[in-house]
Amino acid sequence: MTAEEIIKLKENALKECQAAGTMNELEAVRVRYIGRNGYLPQVMKGLKDVDPSERSEYGRIANEFKNQVSAALDYKKTELAERGTAEAKSVFDYSLPGVWRSLGTKHPISSIIEETVRIFGKLGFTVAEGPDVETAYHNFEALNTPAHHPSLDQTDTFWFETGELLRTQTSPVQIRVMESRKPPIRIITPGRCYRRDTTDATHSANFHQIEGLYVEKNVSLADLKGTLAYFAKEMMGTGVDIRFRPHFFPFTEPSVECDFTCHVCGGKGCRVCKNSGWIEIAGAGMVDPRVFKKVGYDPEEITGYAFGMGIERIAMIKYSINDIRLLYENDARFLSQFI
Amino acid sequence: MKVPVSWLKEYVDFDASPEELAKKLTFSGTEVESIQTIGGDFKGVVVGEVRSIEKHPGADNLLVCKVNSGREEVSVVCGAHNFNVGDKAPLALVGAELPNGMKIEERKVRGVISMGMLCAEDELGLSDDHSGIMLVSRNIPAGTPFSEVAGPPETVLSVEITWNRPDCLSIIGMAREVAALFRTSIKLPSVDFMERGEPVEMLADVDLQDVEGCPRYTARVLTDIKLKPSPSWMQKRLTLCGVRPINNVVDITNYVLLECGQPLHAFDYELLTDHKIIVRRGHTGEKMTTLDGIERQGLEKSVLITDPARAVALAGVMGGAGSEINDNTRNVLLESAFFHPPDIRRTSSKLGLSTESSYRFERGVDIGGVEWASRRATALMVEHADAVAAQGVIDVYPNKRPEKKIKCRFQSVKNLLGVDVADEEIVNIIKSLEFSITGCKKDHCVVGVPTFRPDIEIEADLIEEVARIHGLDKVPTIVPQARVVVDADDSVTRATIACRSNLIGLGLMEIMNYSFLSEQLLNAISSADIDSRVVLPNPVSSDYAVMRNSLIPQMVDTLGRNLAHQVDSVSLFEIGKVFLKDNNNKISEENHLCIGLMGKSGRAGLNKCKPVEREEIFLWLKGVIEALAVSQHVGNLVFKPLNCSRMDADGAVSIEMNGHVCGVMGLVKQEIRKKWRMIEPVAVAEMNMVALIQWIFTPFELHSIPVYPSVSRDVAMVVDENVRHDDILKIIKKAAPQELTGIELFDIFRSEHIGACKKSMAYSLVYRSLERTLTDEDANRYHEIIKEALRKELKAEIREGK
Numbered sequence A: 001m002t003a004e005e006i007i008k009l010k011e012n013a014l015k016e017c018q019a020a021g022t023m024n025e026l027e028a029v030r031v032r033y034i035g036r037n038g039y040l041p042q043v044m045k046g047l048k049d050v051d052p053s054e055r056s057e058y059g060r061i062a063n064e065f066k067n068q069v070s071a072a073l074d075y076k077k078t079e080l081a082e083r084g085t086a087e088a089k090s091v092f093d094y095s096l097p098g099v100w101r102s103l104g105t106k107h108p109i110s111s112i113i114e115e116t117v118r119i120f121g122k123l124g125f126t127v128a129e130g131p132d133v134e135t136a137y138h139n140f141e142a143l144n145t146p147a148h149h150p151s152l153d154q155t156d157t158f159w160f161e162t163g164e165l166l167r168t169q170t171s172p173v174q175i176r177v178m179e180s181r182k183p184p185i186r187i188i189t190p191g192r193c194y195r196r197d198t199t200d201a202t203h204s205a206n207f208h209q210i211e212g213l214y215v216e217k218n219v220s221l222a223d224l225k226g227t228l229a230y231f232a233k234e235m236m237g238t239g240v241d242i243r244f245r246p247h248f249f250p251f252t253e254p255s256v257e258c259d260f261t262c263h264v265c266g267g268k269g270c271r272v273c274k275n276s277g278w279i280e281i282a283g284a285g286m287v288d289p290r291v292f293k294k295v296g297y298d299p300e301e302i303t304g305y306a307f308g309m310g311i312e313r314i315a316m317i318k319y320s321i322n323d324i325r326l327l328y329e330n331d332a333r334f335l336s337q338f339i
Numbered sequence B: 001m002k003v004p005v006s007w008l009k010e011y012v013d014f015d016a017s018p019e020e021l022a023k024k025l026t027f028s029g030t031e032v033e034s035i036q037t038i039g040g041d042f043k044g045v046v047v048g049e050v051r052s053i054e055k056h057p058g059a060d061n062l063l064v065c066k067v068n069s070g071r072e073e074v075s076v077v078c079g080a081h082n083f084n085v086g087d088k089a090p091l092a093l094v095g096a097e098l099p100n101g102m103k104i105e106e107r108k109v110r111g112v113i114s115m116g117m118l119c120a121e122d123e124l125g126l127s128d129d130h131s132g133i134m135l136v137s138r139n140i141p142a143g144t145p146f147s148e149v150a151g152p153p154e155t156v157l158s159v160e161i162t163w164n165r166p167d168c169l170s171i172i173g174m175a176r177e178v179a180a181l182f183r184t185s186i187k188l189p190s191v192d193f194m195e196r197g198e199p200v201e202m203l204a205d206v207d208l209q210d211v212e213g214c215p216r217y218t219a220r221v222l223t224d225i226k227l228k229p230s231p232s233w234m235q236k237r238l239t240l241c242g243v244r245p246i247n248n249v250v251d252i253t254n255y256v257l258l259e260c261g262q263p264l265h266a267f268d269y270e271l272l273t274d275h276k277i278i279v280r281r282g283h284t285g286e287k288m289t290t291l292d293g294i295e296r297q298g299l300e301k302s303v304l305i306t307d308p309a310r311a312v313a314l315a316g317v318m319g320g321a322g323s324e325i326n327d328n329t330r331n332v333l334l335e336s337a338f339f340h341p342p343d344i345r346r347t348s349s350k351l352g353l354s355t356e357s358s359y360r361f362e363r364g365v366d367i368g369g370v371e372w373a374s375r376r377a378t379a380l381m382v383e384h385a386d387a388v389a390a391q392g393v394i395d396v397y398p399n400k401r402p403e404k405k406i407k408c409r410f411q412s413v414k415n416l417l418g419v420d421v422a423d424e425e426i427v428n429i430i431k432s433l434e435f436s437i438t439g440c441k442k443d444h445c446v447v448g449v450p451t452f453r454p455d456i457e458i459e460a461d462l463i464e465e466v467a468r469i470h471g472l473d474k475v476p477t478i479v480p481q482a483r484v485v486v487d488a489d490d491s492v493t494r495a496t497i498a499c500r501s502n503l504i505g506l507g508l509m510e511i512m513n514y515s516f517l518s519e520q521l522l523n524a525i526s527s528a529d530i531d532s533r534v535v536l537p538n539p540v541s542s543d544y545a546v547m548r549n550s551l552i553p554q555m556v557d558t559l560g561r562n563l564a565h566q567v568d569s570v571s572l573f574e575i576g577k578v579f580l581k582d583n584n585n586k587i588s589e590e591n592h593l594c595i596g597l598m599g600k601s602g603r604a605g606l607n608k609c610k611p612v613e614r615e616e617i618f619l620w621l622k623g624v625i626e627a628l629a630v631s632q633h634v635g636n637l638v639f640k641p642l643n644c645s646r647m648d649a650d651g652a653v654s655i656e657m658n659g660h661v662c663g664v665m666g667l668v669k670q671e672i673r674k675k676w677r678m679i680e681p682v683a684v685a686e687m688n689m690v691a692l693i694q695w696i697f698t699p700f701e702l703h704s705i706p707v708y709p710s711v712s713r714d715v716a717m718v719v720d721e722n723v724r725h726d727d728i729l730k731i732i733k734k735a736a737p738q739e740l741t742g743i744e745l746f747d748i749f750r751s752e753h754i755g756a757c758k759k760s761m762a763y764s765l766v767y768r769s770l771e772r773t774l775t776d777e778d779a780n781r782y783h784e785i786i787k788e789a790l791r792k793e794l795k796a797e798i799r800e801g802k
């Protein structure tokens, strides 16, 4: 078959295709031209008889024949199908429910952790993680906790027979990082912590914390205040400010508690903030020199700040969740709202 | 702790409203939790005299009393029974409004008219006591306004004292804080008294054997005591602080405890064998009965106060029964001591016994103030209990330490706080807190630490003092500067975040369960894992007794609980740690991913009536894992049949990623599903996160887009039912030329026409050469080879299309 013959064939095929009035007629066109025993195999077979110099041109025309006829058949098929539909007088129902898989959702605790990691990431903090099962040394002693501090009690901490424990805070990660490298250090440590609290609306024996640590030459309480103020605005909104109140933590000296402006009332006072205009969010302070000594740093050379926050607490405040248990009940009717 | 403002003002002068005071205290580290007003103007409340008491005709528990209000006799119905004719009590007349908000009106109580109310302390806002009506002295004339009896209303602050500040667990300690905040000084009460008795050494003996547990012990002896109620001002202050008045001796020890924070113990001198105190550790097996009547055991290692015959007190925690002040007490041995805080903590927590006394000792009392407290209590006993004080005091204090000195460099203060505090201000603040300045140089001063501040040990502690008194509001908010730490690596966290977001993109809902669960739930899924379980020795409850060693039990439980809430279609995942124990009881942790599918979650569109098939839900889950593996750049993912006790025998596979087994997936066994009433199949998978996250940041090579067109050929074949897709793939791949670049299963079809135990499977094969355009003949030739192989190896009947 010559190239001209193929082109002619193609034109006929397209004409017949156009003329077909029923699906059966259309199927006959398909079988005749591109079916197993139709023209197409002959066209393809012809390739080997063509002069080598014309072979590529022939190939192009042959392919064009196949593709254009197939496309025309498909097009006509849709047209005939639509005509059939129209004859049945049904409507194109745009109002039917869309068909796609449902969306997945992120757990609110993950959302807050990831958001916190993102915000501190902008300030040059990288994430460090550590084990949930910790040594008493890393969880208490290295953090300057006095040996008779109540948190060491059987009643407050989960102890294993091995002498290890479930960490009560993510601060041991800070110790591990300081033990393993020299300053500067700029880390945040999200993770799961455990305290022997009986679960109720505001307590959970299993909870999440995120802590931060910055160790460098000349770090001051004012740097800490600036960092937490930045975080407060990023996390809770631009109108949110912070304030410090003195407090006590064994790990830091001076120690402060950090309040955020109540984002619900903007500081005017409401039910959420118990009319104070402020909500307690973080514990923080300047790392105690005795902690630096434990990890082999020279407190005369460097200073540092540390802070810690409860993830559940932030999630509850941010999403107005009034019962911590909702976060662990995994009720799909609750979680599906966190799209 | 409760701080009555009027009591505070006895030691320190300041001019501020309770609200201003509370704010200053809160912002200097002593959080004021509430400001309470006790009492009121008591308008309409007078002292009433009970003239007669009769039973209420219509109610067994009520009384009808005639009460003289000073002006007239009124009839009052009363529910309390703690009084007699002639007693006097606060009487609220019609029209009165009580501090608790109650309005008194004329009313009928079961048919009897009541013209007022005899009040209990709680109704008057004086305490929480509602055990009966409040009785006042019979000497007060009826009709006296109750406000004259009760005195003006009191303001009481409730303060939370942090663990490091035991000195603030007292009114004088609080006064010191207030004095520093208002830059004034405190005035201490008098501790002068006449020592009219014999020398104390003639009367008593102290043998301090345990100097570690008790670094200082003092004893005084008071004789000829008259037990009686303590003065009303003292009773009132005790009541305001929540301590119930008992008698003058007990009240004075409690009063001094509240006043200066030093717990005291008064023994009945005559009940101490040989009038001798021995301070020692408990012997093995030693027992004693404490004041509350409970026999205490396991006292070895506890510090005990004993006489030669027996233990008479659990040092610093509670006195013993049999040596305490009683109605016949005439002579008293007064103990004031310092006990080693960790010892008291151990005893208190071991016995589960916490008292006002142990609470202070375990935090550390003022070792330098032990003797002062003893003198203060003695002075009060001489004054209010007619006591004769013996001469002198037994004061055993063998290792008195010199005053602690700390250097405070002015520049360190400024550097650490980031505030420019004037040197002079630093010195003034330190002085205002009653620290002594023993040397003041140009760039530093040397600070002497008073014994009541055991928390001050290093320079940073002094800096904190400056910060909190100077005011944290003066710390500037410096815009953060990000000095990047260059070699920090948090790729694991980033990879995990990517994995979570890929799972969400695949339409899954993230859940989060506790790290511990009940043994019952574990056993409901499988008991094959018992040896690897990490059991918590001290769980909060049996619901949280074992650390999870797999995420599957809680996943199944979560699916089941959602089904119980009528949520029948969900696709869930959890990323979390599991905890495993090896043969040597060593605990290890792994980060796992668990996925669980239930219901028609994988079916889009309207086709939701058809029940979910086992294979169908299995393949949905497999699809999720395949897509996840691709998105996490796992190159090679293989599933192999597996025996798993939790899953259907034919519906379980292991998951291999890049050659390593990293998890399992399959259909939860029916007998497990039944426990949650799950009728339809449920698919779960669990895998180690390491496998999923380790390749995501590996650089990958781009493949060039093919130059030559591909040719596709379909093959449909009828095979036996027991032939698997995998079998067909293997045969095709083995027979195929290198030009075969794609195999796609596009149809499985069963019908009567094909025959029983047979199925038709249709594949689309794509051929492509990297060097040239393939001709139809090429494709046909390749395709024939493959068809032939399928015919031969599977006895497949190849169905030829037109």
Ligand SMILES: [Zn+2]
Residues within 6 Å of the ligand: A262, A263, A264, A265, A266, A267, A268, A269, A270, A271, A272, A273, A274, A275, A277, A278
């Ligand atoms: Zn508010």
